Amino acid sequence: MTSFRPQDSPTAPEPVRPPAHVGESLSADEFKTLFRGHPGGVAIITADGPDGPVALTATSVSSISADPPLLVFSLSSLSSATAAIVAASTIVVHLLDAEDLELARLAATSGADRFADAALWTRLVTGEPVYHGARAWVRCAVVNRMSAGDSTVVVAHALQSSIQRDIEPGAHGDALVYHNRTWHRLGEHSRIV
Template sequence: MTDLVQGFKNAFRRHPAGVAIVAAESADGRFGLTVSSVASVSVDPVALVFSVTKSSGSAGQIIGADSFVVHLLGEGQADVADAFARSGEPRFTPEQHWGTLPTGEPLLLDAPVALRSRALDTLTVGRSQLIVAEVLDVHEGPESGPLMYRDRQYFTLADSAAVTRA
């Protein structure tokens, strides 16, 4: 079994993923976390999915919030992604360029895209929670290439050559 688990981990370390920050406002304050599991699910209803590895702390606050914002990060946002990936790091600082939507959720002003969403359903898989969310609003920010994560490092499309198709 250990070979299967290690092989699975190694496979996904080599598979690049987009980087996002999911953030919410609750009665206890602002909460957020970095995820690399965001994917589109449907256009009717407009929905996305992401996973979290526990249902306590920031993840629990986000799951329990009426709504949250999924920020698809761009080039140059590795520092803010790191801050939300590590416990105890400064979050929602002025230097990170946070604002607030009229509906009350935190908004990362420099994110290329921010998707205000609400949870439709959750599915427990082992120790993880899969959150299916309806997208309520799309907020477009400055144009930027995506921030990607592979083998515990951040990359941009500028770091890679485009594949030419015949």
């Protein structure tokens, strides 16, 4: 097994800026239009903040290493949950399928009390809030944070996981995908090869 040593992360990381010789850039609207056509798997990230549990929906979650098991995601500075998640030492990343659409909508709704319905969530023995109906979740230690434009990129080390609805290799699943500002279900009907 590869050893892994979390790096100390300052509370206000230095922003990543393009090199001085880069003289052109897409506008924010052009960039958003470009990526609106790029589908993303849907996840919910939860953490325990100073004022209680927080959650947000994300499409930026990706695995980056199996040994050690690392994942990465980005958080918009516009989300009310970002500060608490960035400050947390541990988080839970929920990997959703189409059965979890209402959870995804709840965590994506600005101003919603994402933990008002006690039937939807509980706390792990380690204290993190978890939506127990999600297809799968992974508890992680945050190992690195980096400011990037108007977002924060977070790298997390997977510590513990639970899969409620597994998918056999090669079998169709019911993946939940966000594309062009709408929710989609991937399944056998969407297979092209």
